[in-house]
Amino acid sequence: xxxxxxxxxxxxxxxxxxxxxxxxxxxxxxxxxxxxxxxxxxxxxxxxxxxxxxxxxxxxxxxxxxxxxxxxxxxxxxxxxxxxxxxxxxxxxxxxxxxxxxxxxxxxxxxxxxxxxxxxxxxxxxxxxxxxxxxxxxxxxxxxxxxxxxxxxxxxxxxxxxxxxxxxxxxxxxxxxxxxxxxxxxxxxxxxxxxxxxxxxxxxxxxxxxxxxxxxxxxxxxxxxxxxxxxxxxxxxxxxxxxxxxxxxxxxxxxxxxxxxxxxxxxxxxxxxxxxxxxxxxxxxxxxxxxxxxxxxxxxxxxxxxxxxxxxxxxxxxxxxxxxxxxxxxxxxxxxxxxxxxxxxxxxxxxxxxxxxxxxxxxxxxxxxxxxxxxxxxxxxxxxxxxxxxxxxxxxxxxxxxxxxxxxxxxxxxxxxxxxxxxxxxxxxxxxxxxxxxxxxxxxxxxxxxxxxxxxxxxxxxxxxxxxxxxxxxxxxxxxxxxxxxxxxxxxxxxxxxxxxxxxxxxxxxxxxxxxxxxxxxxxxxxxxxxxxxxxxxxxxxxxxxxxxxxxxxxxxxxxxxxxxxxxxxxxxxxxxxxxxxxxxxxxxxx
Amino acid sequence: xxxxxxxxxxxxxxxxxxxxxxxxxxxxxxxxxxxxxxxxxxxxxxxxxxxxxxxxxxxxxxxxxxxxxxxxxxxxxxxxxxxxxxxxxxxxxxxxxxxxxxxxxxxxxxxxxxxxxxxxxxxxxxxxxxxxxxxxxxxxxxxxxxxxxxxxxxxxxxxxxxxxxxxxxxxxxxxxxxxxxxxxxxxxxxxxxxxxxxxxxxxxxxxxxxxxxxxxxxxxxxxxxxxxxxxxxxxxxxxxxxxxxxxxxxxxxxxxxxxxx
Numbered sequence: 001x002x003x004x005x006x007x008x009x010x011x012x013x014x015x016x017x018x019x020x021x022x023x024x025x026x027x028x029x030x031x032x033x034x035x036x037x038x039x040x041x042x043x044x045x046x047x048x049x050x051x052x053x054x055x056x057x058x059x060x061x062x063x064x065x066x067x068x069x070x071x072x073x074x075x076x077x078x079x080x081x082x083x084x085x086x087x088x089x090x091x092x093x094x095x096x097x098x099x100x101x102x103x104x105x106x107x108x109x110x111x112x113x114x115x116x117x118x119x120x121x122x123x124x125x126x127x128x129x130x131x132x133x134x135x136x137x138x139x140x141x142x143x144x145x146x147x148x149x150x151x152x153x154x155x156x157x158x159x160x161x162x163x164x165x166x167x168x169x170x171x172x173x174x175x176x177x178x179x180x181x182x183x184x185x186x187x188x189x190x191x192x193x194x195x196x197x198x199x200x201x202x203x204x205x206x207x208x209x210x211x212x213x214x215x216x217x218x219x220x221x222x223x224x225x226x227x228x229x230x231x232x233x234x235x236x237x238x239x240x241x242x243x244x245x246x247x248x249x250x251x252x253x254x255x256x257x258x259x260x261x262x263x264x265x266x267x268x269x270x271x272x273x274x275x276x277x278x279x280x281x282x283x284x285x286x287x288x289x290x291x292x293x294x295x296x297x298x299x300x301x302x303x304x305x306x307x308x309x310x311x312x313x314x315x316x317x318x319x320x321x322x323x324x325x326x327x328x329x330x331x332x333x334x335x336x337x338x339x340x341x342x343x344x345x346x347x348x349x350x351x352x353x354x355x356x357x358x359x360x361x362x363x364x365x366x367x368x369x370x371x372x373x374x375x376x377x378x379x380x381x382x383x384x385x386x387x388x389x390x391x392x393x394x395x396x397x398x399x400x401x402x403x404x405x406x407x408x409x410x411x412x413x414x415x416x417x418x419x420x421x422x423x424x425x426x427x428x429x430x431x432x433x434x435x436x437x438x439x440x441x442x443x444x445x446x447x448x449x450x451x452x453x454x455x456x457x458x459x460x461x462x463x464x465x466x467x468x469x470x471x472x473x474x475x476x477x478x479x480x481x482x483x484x485x486x487x488x489x490x491x492x493x494x495x496x497x498x499x500x501x502x503x504x505x506x507x508x509x510x511x512x513x514x515x516x517x518x519x520x521x522x523x524x525x526x527x528x529x530x531x532x533x534x535x536x537x538x539x540x541x542x543x544x545x546x547x548x549x550x551x552x553x554x555x556x557x558x559x560x561x562x563x564x565x566x567x568x569x570x571x572x573x574x575x576x577x578x579x580x581x582x583x584x585x586x587x588x589x590x591x
Numbered sequence: 592x593x594x595x596x597x598x599x600x601x602x603x604x605x606x607x608x609x610x611x612x613x614x615x616x617x618x619x620x621x622x623x624x625x626x627x628x629x630x631x632x633x634x635x636x637x638x639x640x641x642x643x644x645x646x647x648x649x650x651x652x653x654x655x656x657x658x659x660x661x662x663x664x665x666x667x668x669x670x671x672x673x674x675x676x677x678x679x680x681x682x683x684x685x686x687x688x689x690x691x692x693x694x695x696x697x698x699x700x701x702x703x704x705x706x707x708x709x710x711x712x713x714x715x716x717x718x719x720x721x722x723x724x725x726x727x728x729x730x731x732x733x734x735x736x737x738x739x740x741x742x743x744x745x746x747x748x749x750x751x752x753x754x755x756x757x758x759x760x761x762x763x764x765x766x767x768x769x770x771x772x773x774x775x776x777x778x779x780x781x782x783x784x785x786x787x788x789x790x791x792x793x794x795x796x797x798x799x800x801x802x803x804x805x806x807x808x809x810x811x812x813x814x815x816x817x818x819x820x821x822x823x824x825x826x827x828x829x830x831x832x833x834x835x836x837x838x839x840x841x842x843x844x845x846x847x848x849x850x851x852x
Contacts, residue, residue: 478610
């Protein structure tokens, strides 16, 4: 990030912040803003990698066994660019792994959490800057291990991102289970350590380091979401880490946590001392279902802030929003079994998980209605971030409603592991979270780099992305309705799915264009760093505390002592002439 | 006019409704159902589809309307300086709560029938999933599964009687598989080491796909089977034919006899 700032106060910090040369300023920096940007750049690079893996999947589904041009040789093709079947399972595994562990979770918590938390609560940095730096650098062993796993004998993991045993444990079961799975498990463990360090830091910072007057109920929704997310991480992650070690132990030390005694004794009851493949599923989803909320709650928070700012109107139902986020987090711990309705788990248990899952739809509904309430009666400004934020609501409605189908256990018997599920979580994670992240980048870019991104090209990027992603993911519902299973390299030799080739080709063409057009964003993102107009402190006339700091903020963030008088959503307040009323602006009578 | 941005969001409900209209002409619905219980799942699916479809259309239209009406240049009223409404919050908490509870209770019966109440009949066939094939073990002349005269077919073709409740044992020889019959709305993951069975009643003769629906390795995509439903006479004849077929594998010395059957 640029150190150029016209602000004299940041120079005062220079002696302890910027004097350490290039390495300590930009690489091993303790500054939360630099760490946030490091996370942002890393995740954008992995976003590209994950997108390429997705193209490999789409190519195979549209043109089964045809050599893939250009990318074919890179994406683990057998020979001549044709995607080998074991490499197809590797593609689906690694696409999900990269997107979830290297993109969505780190971009939300790592990039935006780091960058925004101290700025939004009026702190000069995180509570434990060293821990913060480590949380970024612990991502690198993960990057290295999982990146390297593509090149080891047998290739990267092929057991699905869910890594269900025995496929993932028995080395002979899949080429990727030979070595790739070890690297996968280690890599995910490092991601877990990084997330844990981050979440401890976020919780401490938000509890301890708020500026005077910044009560919990004056925190922006982004911070509330980050706070709850950090709690979710802290409580759920140890389970995944432990389960990961158990799987490593099964693979390398010959234990049998996840393996049934005597695989051939099919009809006998479980022998004592034998393990249970379902145990992994329980442990895995005990983390990974809360992780689903880790992947959406911060996006919801950021969307809430953007919506209120560009509606020029207070957020509708601030406290219900906070309660519903907390409700989602609480219920999120008792719904993991809805991933396992047809897994062989006791069907009675399925029934209880079904009820808790139905209940978790409530907080989501409350949030959606409150967002609509925020738009109601506002003065909506169609900036690029606002378009992304509104599209988030629209798409989240689809992703939320399609979730009801899966929650209904009898329906799930049919649509489980079909493209209906794929459509559902892409509507939540791509059309939801990724769009919110795009919006957040356009929104906070001026604060990050002191310059504006180009709004016209931003809108072009938005319109094309919005249309094409619907062309990609919407038809997947229809595929799923016909029973089209996921993770199948060539489904067309089934009579039931033979007629679905044209629709898959349509989806793939749309996906190719969708990925390709992101070049608009890339050029805008990097070009604006040098050629964008200077933004000043508060280009959006926003109330948030971060907008009162210089752009970009110097080391130590604020050139004044922030004192907070009100919540972050006082737009259109009758107390002041302006249509916004920053959190730290003293009330008229106190002047 | 800036407000025309909102039209983009109007495309969402229009596209959604259009799908409903064109779907029948392109055969985009659920696959043909040939089972006795499948219509319960289908009608539950359609019920949720219409319910969520209605919610979808209404919320998307409201989103469009607000985006259209309250665009800054088009809304000459001052901003509504409102922080929320307790009444509204309660209304939009209770209505979805009742709806979701209703759906939850409404479907319990169907779930219990499908997964919790196995019929009290003898298992007809044992299905074994293995990388990457479906094997079927039929009873010999004694009509009892898990006796010495059983025989096993490995050609991926399963023959079952139509119009008759059948109970199948399902097992896995290696990793997780999932026994998926799209046309019978039936899916069950198979866990090695667990004692699992499925039951259903087909209502139409013919051949249908058996799909493996749980990632089971590189050959997952080709783990295909076919199930054929035959009339009682044809079924008996087919059993006899298979038993005498030289490609049929005998169960020679089976140490894994299941004694609790």
